[in-house]
Amino acid sequence: MGIRPALPGDEQAIARICVLTGDRGADASGMFGDDRAIADVYALPYLYGPGCFALVWDEGGSAVGYVVGTDDTRAFQDWFVADWWPSRPTREVQTEADRWLLPAALDPERMLTDLVDEYPAHLHIDLLPEAQGRGAGRALIEAAVEGLRERGVPGAHLVAAKANAGAQAFYPRVGFVPVSEDHSSVTFARRTSGG
Template sequence: MTDIRAYRPSDRAAVAAICTRTGDSGADATGQFSTDDLLPDIYALPYVEHEPELALLVDAGAGPIGYILGTADTTAFDRWFVERWWPTVEGKYAAAAASGVASESERGIVRSATDRGGLAPELLAQYPAHLHIDLLPETQGMGVGRRLIDAFCELLAERGVPGVHLGVGVSNTGAQQFYQRTGFTRVEGDPGAHWYAKVL
């Protein structure tokens, strides 16, 4: 039996591990950077720290195997991320860059952490929320991706949020097709990703 349940603080390490194990366009990114903390520190842990009530996990009984995380207000989240969250973790990445351990790919990801690209302002007003969804390979074929999207969007709608958006890697065509099947449409945003949005 696969359940979708609310995040608990005891899930923090599992969320970080799922983020890393799906961090290479759905494939395992373990060992690709100076530390496996990199992707979770940017794309997962800030969300469970800032808005844990919007974090939902897929649990097949032996622990989490996927999640959806996000924020109801991207502008407020980005401000908090830059001012409050990133200063608590950026030191380890500065050290890796200074020592020459960090790859060019890692340095680019670190730069993007505080260069919070996304939708154009007029679109952000229509779709102020954003999300990240990551599922381990063992979830495939269970239909949990759609269930997570629906449950997350329901939480946002209960708060009166008008719309939600997300970015997908240009090469991640499988994810792009998935979002289109779940009601997202392509919108304009910063280059380097494909942007999708959905009215709630």
Template sequence: MTSHPVIRPYRPADGPALDDICVRTAHNGLDSRPHYHDPSILPAIFAAPYVHLEPHLAFVLDDGRGQAVGYILGTADTPRFAADFRTDWLPRVADRYPEPAGEPGTPDEVMARLLHRPERMVVPELAPYPAHLHIDLLPPWQGRGHGRELMRVFLNALHEGGVPAVHLVMSTANKPARAFYDRLGFHEIETSLDATVTCLGRTTADAGRS
């Protein structure tokens, strides 16, 4: 009997798989392990706090055998999430990933600085797009329509919760990701952030047409 992939809500048992997916896709969609001394800092910033603070907005692509091979997760309210990250999440991981004393000198230190400064997520120009998201799929599962379906499920959840719009911040160098988001109706938002990142946003309405 053939098992078919399905999208389902996150379960706590998925945590290690989501951390692994994050690590294996965090370098502009490619494996981050060659680039970091301790790549576990990446899911500590971009995956684990979301399933800890807002698990109801986390959905996984299940390979049909119970194994998560992709995910989408995020928050409905970025300023609130940044505050909760500071008070609830950061104390759980701060000792493992200390903030560098001076300017970051390695990729690990750059990430540690991001970890210790959750207020960076609150960008004035993004206020009309209060939600934000992260989406990642392992390479064998990309290009098969699963990312589009994950996005549809997530946007519908936001829309049903009364959230009007969502944003994401991506590496400008990640051209395939930008093409994916463009196809899903995201548009660029001008901000004061540096040119290494691009901010995109869209309404949560009409997710079924994405």
């Protein structure tokens, strides 16, 4: 039981975890016309993109959680729009959730906030319910932050839905502070040194 780098064989497990936690921490199965769409936006590109990393929490042969991210949000966003998203299956809007996910994936400015200069890295972390509350999330975050520190990256940010009460409580406990918000989400940031 513990953290290891993601392997090519983990792609299906990572996609599954993303779907099972994709509705503000709850199961998003059936929300999208294609369940895999959410993983193609928020999880799987981090196995392949520039400056990316992927760590999994493994409890005996299968990933039950992950932290993925990139050390360079600008380079990642350019690659996502130019290379990754066009290589994914064509998807049509079929559900209410598709109405926000699919246009967002096409938006070349989606991740380019004012924060990327000060906090150039960004992360996504998801754990299945059976892996929550036992230190896995904290361990994954600390491993990701240490990896970014070793790369010389000054800080990381992430976004959580306001409706995701678990995430809103978790991120401050692992050193992330709220730095901005809108009607539906809060952006948290953390320096890679000084905890």
